[in-house]
Amino acid sequence: MDLLKRYIPVLFLLALVVAVxxxxxxxxxxxxxxxxxxxxxxxxxxxxxxxxMGYCGQISLGxxxxxxxxxxxxxxxxxxxxxxxxxxxxxxVLDRIGLLVAGKDLYGGDLLTVEPWAAxxxxxxxxxxxxxxxxxxxxKLKGHYLAMATLGFGIxxxxxxxxxxYFGEADGISEVPAFRLLPGxxxxxxxxxxxxxxxIAWVVVIVAIILLLNLIHSRVGRALRAIHGAEExxxxxxxxxxxxxxYIFVLSAVFAALAGVLVTHYNGGIGPSEAxxxxxxxxxxxxxxxxxxxxxxxLIMGVVLNFLSLRGVFGSYDDAVFGVILIVIMLFAPQGILxxxxxxxxxxxxxxxxxxxxxxxxx
Amino acid sequence: MALLEIQNLNRRFGGLxxxxxxxxxxEQGMIKAVIGPNGAGKxxxxxxxxxxxxxNSGKIFFDNARINGRKPYQIAERGVSRTYQxxxxxxxMTALExxxxxxHIRSRAGFMAGMLNxxxxxxEEREVxxxxxxxLDLLGAADCADTEIGNLxxxxxxxxxxxxxxxxxxxxxxxxxxxxxxxxxxxxxxxRLISKIRDSGITILLVEHDMSLVMDIxxxxxxxxxxxxxxxxxxxxxxxxxxxxxxxxxxxx
Numbered sequence: 001m002d003l004l005k006r007y008i009p010v011l012f013l014l015a016l017v018v019a020v021x022x023x024x025x026x027x028x029x030x031x032x033x034x035x036x037x038x039x040x041x042x043x044x045x046x047x048x049x050x051x052x053m054g055y056c057g058q059i060s061l062g063x064x065x066x067x068x069x070x071x072x073x074x075x076x077x078x079x080x081x082x083x084x085x086x087x088x089x090x091x092x093v094l095d096r097i098g099l100l101v102a103g104k105d106l107y108g109g110d111l112l113t114v115e116p117w118a119a120x121x122x123x124x125x126x127x128x129x130x131x132x133x134x135x136x137x138x139x140k141l142k143g144h145y146l147a148m149a150t151l152g153f154g155i156x157x158x159x160x161x162x163x164x165x166y167f168g169e170a171d172g173i174s175e176v177p178a179f180r181l182l183p184g185x186x187x188x189x190x191x192x193x194x195x196x197x198x199x200i201a202w203v204v205v206i207v208a209i210i211l212l213l214n215l216i217h218s219r220v221g222r223a224l225r226a227i228h229g230a231e232e233x234x235x236x237x238x239x240x241x242x243x244x245x246x247y248i249f250v251l252s253a254v255f256a257a258l259a260g261v262l263v264t265h266y267n268g269g270i271g272p273s274e275a276x277x278x279x280x281x282x283x284x285x286x287x288x289x290x291x292x293x294x295x296x297x298x299l300i301m302g303v304v305l306n307f308l309s310l311r312g313v314f315g316s317y318d319d320a321v322f323g324v325i326l327i328v329i330m331l332f333a334p335q336g337i338l339x340x341x342x343x344x345x346x347x348x349x350x351x352x353x354x355x356x357x358x359x360x361x362x363x
Numbered sequence: 364m365a366l367l368e369i370q371n372l373n374r375r376f377g378g379l380x381x382x383x384x385x386x387x388x389x390e391q392g393m394i395k396a397v398i399g400p401n402g403a404g405k406x407x408x409x410x411x412x413x414x415x416x417x418x419n420s421g422k423i424f425f426d427n428a429r430i431n432g433r434k435p436y437q438i439a440e441r442g443v444s445r446t447y448q449x450x451x452x453x454x455x456m457t458a459l460e461x462x463x464x465x466x467h468i469r470s471r472a473g474f475m476a477g478m479l480n481x482x483x484x485x486x487e488e489r490e491v492x493x494x495x496x497x498x499l500d501l502l503g504a505a506d507c508a509d510t511e512i513g514n515l516x517x518x519x520x521x522x523x524x525x526x527x528x529x530x531x532x533x534x535x536x537x538x539x540x541x542x543x544x545x546x547x548x549x550x551x552x553x554x555r556l557i558s559k560i561r562d563s564g565i566t567i568l569l570v571e572h573d574m575s576l577v578m579d580i581x582x583x584x585x586x587x588x589x590x591x592x593x594x595x596x597x598x599x600x601x602x603x604x605x606x607x608x609x610x611x612x613x614x615x616x
Contacts, residue, residue, distance in 0.1 A: 211478045218477030226464045229453025238439035238468035
């Protein structure tokens with residue numbers, strides 16, 4: 001019964017995904033699918049962050065950093081030509097075991113690059129290892145201090161992306177090839193692959209959300225929420241709090257990095273703005289709007305707000321809008337906008353009813 | 364060997380010697396109380412035993428193994444459970460979920476098993492839920508199982524915290540002022556409950572201010588004053604101990 005209740009929204013989501021595709025098909029608005037595909041990938045970052053922040057209570061202002069590690073590494077590995085290192089032993093070995101692919105560049109020159117699957121796995125593993133390395137010391141911090149430490153990490157990644165020639169400095173990386181998942185199934189931004197890529201992205205989201213839903217309803221999920229509720233007591237109940245915090249931090253970093261890899265292949269490139277602080281703030285704002293400990297809220301808001309942003313609805317005030325959203329949510333709806341009870345809100349503003357609405361929200 | 368042995372334990376906070384060379388044993392199956400005026404070092408002693416604070420020197424043995432220097436979760440895994448003076452429940456979770464966390468060390472499903480929802484975790488999960496419900500029921504809190512913890516009364520929260528501690532199926536239960544904030548009926552109720560828990564085979568060490576409760580239920584009492592142990596005896600002997608009477612009532616008597 002519980003299981004059914006857990007998965008019914010997933011089926012509903014699946015139906016909605018198909019329905020939206022059909023609607024765009026019949027109204028000849030398939031160009032929306034491009035932004036919906038990208039929004040889907042960004043939502044993977046958001047739901048991963050939601051479990052870390054909303055359920056386990058550990059903030060991260062560095063998730064754009066993990067997204068960028070994934071995207072940049074996948075981009076760099078699949079575009080940098082290894083032809084001139086062909087005689088180097090390591091390159092020869094990689095070539096021998098099939099981790100490299102040969103091709104032609106725009107001008108017909110020979111190209112030797114890392115195979116996208118190998119690049120993807122390398123990028124995601126690297127992000128996971130970096131998360132593990134910085135998570136150990138950083139997760140000992142709480143509240144504002146953790147926020148500042150992760151912010152620092154995000155800035156470092158941003159500056160590295162901006163400063164190193166290997167990652168293309170201010171231009172970023174372009175001409176990233178398609179990612180052949182299976183024969184005939186490529187992640188690419190080419191016009192003809194639009195519908196296919198829309199479905200690939202949403203399958204990724206659905207798999208991700210099923211994994212996370214399972215996790216939060218499991219023994220580990222309870223322990224994570226217990227850490228949020230009262231870390232000391234969780235430890236006294238036998239929960240290895242530092243290890244659990246580290247694992248969920250790494251898991252959410254891996255989700256962010258995977259999204260980074262896929263977006264980079266879909267867009268055919270990545271630039272330093274993806275690693276910027278405002279991107280991290282945006283992810284945090286979306287989790288907050290969705291209601292913190294509400295993975296469906298995070299997904300819905302992740303898709304809606306990213307879609308609006310990508311369509312350019314917020315214009316050049318894009319980042320400002322997300323800043324305002326964060327402030328407004330913190331002030332008026334710390335439970336997220338999906339849980340606003342307008343009557344309750346109204347009562348709390350009218351002195352006449354103030355005493356009756358004395359229901360306090362626990363901190 | 365006794366279940367819990369505390370040997371020459373010391374803890375200083377700056378110039379304050381909060382626990383000063385304290386030694387005592389807790390035998391299997393007894394209720395032992397630690398009493399003393401405010402600031403005597405009782406809660407510090409508890410935090411040392413549970414691993415929340417490191418000791419400056421001294422040794423703590425539980426079940427023949429040295430436990431000081433270990434992390435709280437490792438001490439919990441060995442079978443030491445506790446409640447807090449100022450209730451520490453998991454906010455944002457229901458009463459039942461709180462007690463289910465108490466089953467953490469009695470279940471195994473990890474990150475991978477949880478994410479993949481592997482079938483072998485299903486019976487385990489069902490058992491965790493049923494056991495948690497049993498303990499809630501034992502504490503008379505079954506009807507608020509699905510209530511978020513913040514919406515419960517103080518007395519109910521005490522009950523849930525108790526149920527959570529018991530759900531661990533501990534060997535030793537540390538109770539930090541279990542009767543604080545309760546009225547006389549609730550206090551009598553909790554006294555009966557503590558005796559019942561002891562009768563089920565769980566050893567209890569408690570800190571308590573309510574003297575009538577302590578005298579009623581304890582098998583042995585340790586008295587602390589300014590961090591030092593000044594007496595350790597049977598309840599009726601403690602009542603007649605002049606040193607104890609002096610620290611509680613003052614010199615003029």
